[in-house]
Amino acid sequence: xxxxxxxxxxxxxxxxxxxxxxxxxxxxxxxxxxxxxxxxxxxxxxxxxxxxxxxxxxxxxxxxxxxxxxxxxxxxxxxxxxxxxxxxxxxxxxxxxxxxxxxxxxxxxxxxxxxxxxxxxxxxxxxxxxxxxxxxxxxxxxxxxxxxxxxxxxxxxxxxxxxxxxxxxxxxxxxxxxxxxxxxxxxxxxxxxxxxxxxxxxxxxxxxxxxxxxxxxxxxxxxxxxxxxxxxxxxxxxxxxxxxxxxxxxxxxxxxxxxxxxxxxxxxxxxxxxxxxxxxxxxxxxxxxxxxxxxxxxx
Amino acid sequence: xxxxxxxxxxxxxxxxxxxxxxxxxxxxxxxxxxxxxxxxxxxxxxxxxxxxxxxxxxxxxxxxxxxxxxxxxxxxxxxxxxxxxxxxxxxxxxxxxxxxxxxxxxxxxxxxxxxxxxxxxxxxxxxxxxxxxxxxxxxxxxxxxxxxxxxxxxxxxxxxxxxxxxxxxxxxxxxxxxxxxxxxxxxxxxxxxxxxxxxxxxxxxxxxxxx
Numbered sequence: 257x258x259x260x261x262x263x264x265x266x267x268x269x270x271x272x273x274x275x276x277x278x279x280x281x282x283x284x285x286x287x288x289x290x291x292x293x294x295x296x297x298x299x300x301x302x303x304x305x306x307x308x309x310x311x312x313x314x315x316x317x318x319x320x321x322x323x324x325x326x327x328x329x330x331x332x333x334x335x336x337x338x339x340x341x342x343x344x345x346x347x348x349x350x351x352x353x354x355x356x357x358x359x360x361x362x363x364x365x366x367x368x369x370x371x372x373x374x375x376x377x378x379x380x381x382x383x384x385x386x387x388x389x390x391x392x393x394x395x396x397x398x399x400x401x402x403x404x405x406x407x408x409x410x411x412x413x414x415x416x417x418x419x420x421x422x423x424x425x426x427x428x429x430x431x432x433x434x435x436x437x438x439x440x441x442x443x444x445x446x447x448x449x450x451x452x453x454x455x456x457x458x459x460x461x462x463x464x465x466x467x468x469x470x471x472x473x474x475x476x477x478x479x480x481x482x483x484x485x486x487x488x489x490x491x492x493x494x495x496x497x498x499x500x501x502x503x504x505x506x507x508x509x510x511x512x513x514x515x516x517x518x519x520x521x522x523x524x525x526x527x528x529x530x531x532x533x534x535x536x537x538x539x540x541x542x543x544x545x546x547x548x549x550x551x552x553x554x555x
Numbered sequence: 556x557x558x559x560x561x562x563x564x565x566x567x568x569x570x571x572x573x574x575x576x577x578x579x580x581x582x583x584x585x586x587x588x589x590x591x592x593x594x595x596x597x598x599x600x601x602x603x604x605x606x607x608x609x610x611x612x613x614x615x616x617x618x619x620x621x622x623x624x625x626x627x628x629x630x631x632x633x634x635x636x637x638x639x640x641x642x643x644x645x646x647x648x649x650x651x652x653x654x655x656x657x658x659x660x661x662x663x664x665x666x667x668x669x670x671x672x673x674x675x676x677x678x679x680x681x682x683x684x685x686x687x688x689x690x691x692x693x694x695x696x697x698x699x700x701x702x703x704x705x706x707x708x709x710x711x712x713x714x715x716x717x718x719x720x721x722x723x724x725x726x727x728x729x730x731x732x733x734x735x736x737x738x739x740x741x742x743x744x745x746x747x748x749x750x751x752x753x754x755x756x757x758x759x760x761x762x763x764x765x766x
Contacts (some may be wrong), residue, residue, distance in 0.1 A: 259559055260566040260716045264661035265680060273657030366659055376682035377659035378701040406701045406731040408681055409688045412680055
C-alpha cells in the first residue's frame, strides 16, 4: 500500500477523466488556448481574450480524439473574460460539475489545458475562497476563487478540476496579474445562458469618467455616506451629458442606490437598466440636485 | 487524515533518500551542477551544459569522495553528457519509463539548487513530447513539470514516485515550470555512444518461440 502512488494515480486519472471534456481552441495566432465542452451538442466555453479571430471558419476546435473541427462565436463577455463557441458536433463529451458548496480552502486541485494534442495538467491547492467580486472591467463574479496552480501557456479557458475529475470552474490569466483565478460554475452558467439566448451581455453606460471623493462632513452626515463619485470627464452626447450632468458634479446616488465607490456605480449600471430613466442625485456647489438619466448601453 | 499525510511524508522522504545515493555534484571550475550515477562502474549522466568549459571536471559522490572525471560522450543538441570516474560498486539509479508519463502524475526533481546539496522539489507532470507550446521550436522531446527547478538542478534526476529516473533536469521556462530531457532520449544517447549494452532477447529455442 502506497499512499503516494495512490495520490499520483488519482491525480493522473482525474486529469484523464476531466480531460475528455477539454478541447483546444485555435482562435489566435501562434499559441492555441483551451476550452471546456459545455454540452455534447457542441457548445464550448472558453476565455474571451484568447478569441482574437472570430470570422466564420477561423476558429478551430481540437478534440480529445485528435480531430479538428470548426466553430463559430456565439457571443463574448469581456467583463468576465468569457466567450461561448458553437461547434458542428453532436457527440462531444461534457464533464460533470462539482458542487460549489463542497469546495474548501486547502483542497487539492488540477488546472487542465489542451494547447497541444494532449491534455496537460498543473497541480495545486485552493488558496482562498471569498465573496462575490467585480473584475476591473466591471463583470460580477459570484465568488472569489484563488489557487496556486501554474497557468501554463495556453491554459486560459481550461477548467479547474477537483480530485475526482469534476469541474470547478474556468481558469483565465487575464482577470488578475500574478494570481491564478478561477471563474466558478455559478457565474459560468449565468453568462453561458445569457450569451446563448441574447448573444451578448448588456451593461449600462453613463458616459462619465469618475473618481471617488470625500464629501463635506455636513453632507456626509445628511446622506449617511462618506464618499461620492466626482465626474472628472463627461462624454459629449453621452447619457450623463444629455441628462445635464456637469464635470465637477459629485454623483451620490443612482436609481435610489447610494454611489460611494466605482463598484457601486458598476453595480447600478446592470444590463436590465439599459434604456430605463432613473434618478441621479448629484452634489453641485455644495447643494443636492436631482437629474433624470436615460441609461445607455455600453458598446 | 493525519496518518495519511504522515504516510505520504514517509514515502516521499524514502524515495528521495534512495535517489540521493546516486546523486553526484559535478564541478567544472566555474560552477557546479548535478549528475546521476548510471552504472556501478563509474558512468555518470548529466547535461552537456554542465560539463562545458576548458577546466578539468570533478565529480563528488554523496559520501564526499571526489574523483576527476572525463567526458566519454557529449550531445549538445540534446544537452546530454556521459562522464566516467575511476570508481566501482557505486549505487546506481533505477531507470523508469518516460514514455508512459501521464499529465497530473507526481514527480520530484533532485539536484543542488543554488548550491544546496541534494535539495528536492516536487510537483506534477504538465505534459510531455515534442509539441509543448513553449518548446515546439526546439523540435525536441521534453517533459514539462510544475515544480521549482533552479540553477544547480541541471543534470540531476527527475524521478517518479518510486524513485526511478524519468528525465534529466535541464532548464526552466518560468519560476514554476521546469523542463527535463526524457530518459528514453538519454538511453538513445547512451546507445548511440556505445555506452549502454542493449538487452538482447534470448535466442529462440528450436520448435519454440518467444512467450
